Amino acid sequence: MSLAASKQGLVALEEARRFMVDCLVKSKTPLAHAQQQADLLAEADYRGHFSHGMNRLEMYINDLHKNACDGAAVPTILNETPATAWVDGNNGLGAVVGNFCMDLAIKKAKEVGVGWVCAKRSNHYGIAGWYTMRAMKAGCIGMSMTNTSPLASPTRSKEAALGTNPISVGAPAKDGDGFVLDMATTAVAVGKIEMQRRKNEPIPLGWAQGPDGHPTTDASVAFDTACLMPLGGSELTSGYKGYGLGAMVEMFCGVLAGANYATKIRKWTHAGADSEADLGQCFVAINPACFAPGFEDRLSDMNGILRNMPTTDPALPVLVAGDPERHHMEKVDKEGGLAYHVNQIKTCTELSERLGVKPIVLV
């Protein structure tokens, strides 16, 4: 089947990673940093979060070429205590800053039980779950949050003041099982509205506001207004809780780290930004061995209780946070590659020509 006919191109995980490393290396980024960033983006695609994988590559590259982000920058520690660190990301790549911070948090968790690390002057850091999974691999509970460009309205506000401000919490269970929550504090991400618009279908009430500040069901209006509603939707259905969670993330990130926050954060466009983002981020590791012995056994037991609850629709089993991603990874393994949309492959072709990089190879 031709690429145009299939509407997608299958790319081996390793090849996707190779292509992204090559593109980043041709964009003022040392190999070691390019590999960290590509590992994260490939993992996002592998887990089924295509909006946060290869899809972001061009934006990162545009930022790097415009010097809005410094691919070579190495984070530095500004202040440190046995359980905390305040880090300057020095405007480096999100993955480089984030890995540095989470590794530091894990080290502290192993030493004193908890590590709480905040970074200022960071950049878009990809899927929040990447960092919590890094903690999980070290046997820790991980938590990660970032602020982002304003795109969501506080309850009662006509305009956006906070970003999608994601929060991720991950914990290891037995035999590779676990709990991996990774969620925006808005009802949905912009990508979901974009999809409804392409299909010419309405969006549910509670996803986004129109220019008058009221919830809209028109996907085009919602897309143009770019004002998401917080998790929970309107005030009647407790959207103020989602707004509260978004503000909490802002407090733990921009405010605690001394980075930009709320409306002070720049817009981020596909063409790349003209200024430094100065995002704030928060990375926490907790060593479960400091508490009741047998943590992983109990978490597996709870996962089992939840997965085996009687369902409303027999075709739809109850899932645990991380299960949809687990299912997507199984699908990729079975199919032998990542099923990219044809437009993504086209973007890769353009990038390879622009940067003089070996074109991406389909399976």
Place this chain on the structure above:
Amino acid sequence: MSLAASKQGLVALEEARRFMVDCLVKSKTPLAHAQQQADLLAEADYRGHFSHGMNRLEMYINDLHKNACDGAAVPTILNETPATAWVDGNNGLGAVVGNFCMDLAIKKAKEVGVGWVCAKRSNHYGIAGWYTMRAMKAGCIGMSMTNTSPLASPTRSKEAALGTNPISVGAPAKDGDGFVLDMATTAVAVGKIEMQRRKNEPIPLGWAQGPDGHPTTDASVAFDTACLMPLGGSELTSGYKGYGLGAMVEMFCGVLAGANYATKIRKWTHAGADSEADLGQCFVAINPACFAPGFEDRLSDMNGILRNMPTTDPALPVLVAGDPERHHMEKVDKEGGLAYHVNQIKTCTELSERLGVKPIVLV
């Protein structure tokens, strides 16, 4: 105006506290513990969370008389590192266990930057915000979570498996201002459904499920089924995120502390329980001075940005988490007392007769 005509009775804050201390002292509880518990309950009423104040007193007292909870118990530390502690609540009163744990977390935050304390064998601990405000008073950021009896369905589940599992995060700003998030991870608390039922009015879709597992708008059906939906409501409006947050609280509380969790937690009834609750709870304090200097200034600045956003309805200003409570406390101060529902006053009269305590005095 007579009590019956006014439908409410005004009680001075100090008198409400006195009455609750007296009742608890007559229920096998030492004075110092009674005072801690009464302080918390009075604060809940002062902040406008009447469901979690004096309203709970009878349930606590029934538990104490049945020996389901030990009013004299003092918590003990089972394991400790510089930044963590695992605590056995020894089945003591929630406020006694919680204050002990948060004070320990604050001490550790002052020493090493963060304190993360988990308790098993605790009891219903009242408003989660009580403990975060304790951290705020010490200049720290506070976080507190508890698991509770099953009352909420995981997304796709026909039955309840998790509690309302609240989370509170509080942070101090300038001149007594701050951020105090205190929210159940369900769309609403049971009390809101009870109120709609009393008024014979429907509930919005997304608050609760009926016995068939589908969302219901019938307040009576919702009340009888006792199966709340997670924050976000149905799967379409991202209820799985609220479910994920509820499971996260369970992981940090029941699972990490080695307490009961999920469906293993007993039901809690008005008559008092026959067994120990063995709830798990989590208390965290973070010292903002370990990060970027000027935290309180920046938080005040962000609060100002949010409160001054242009509004959809000019009559409804944008609020910051904690503002509704601030407004309620101003109202209580202005009126000179807590406006209890007439039925609450009746319950107090019954309690005073049953326990041989001086009746509660109205203003």
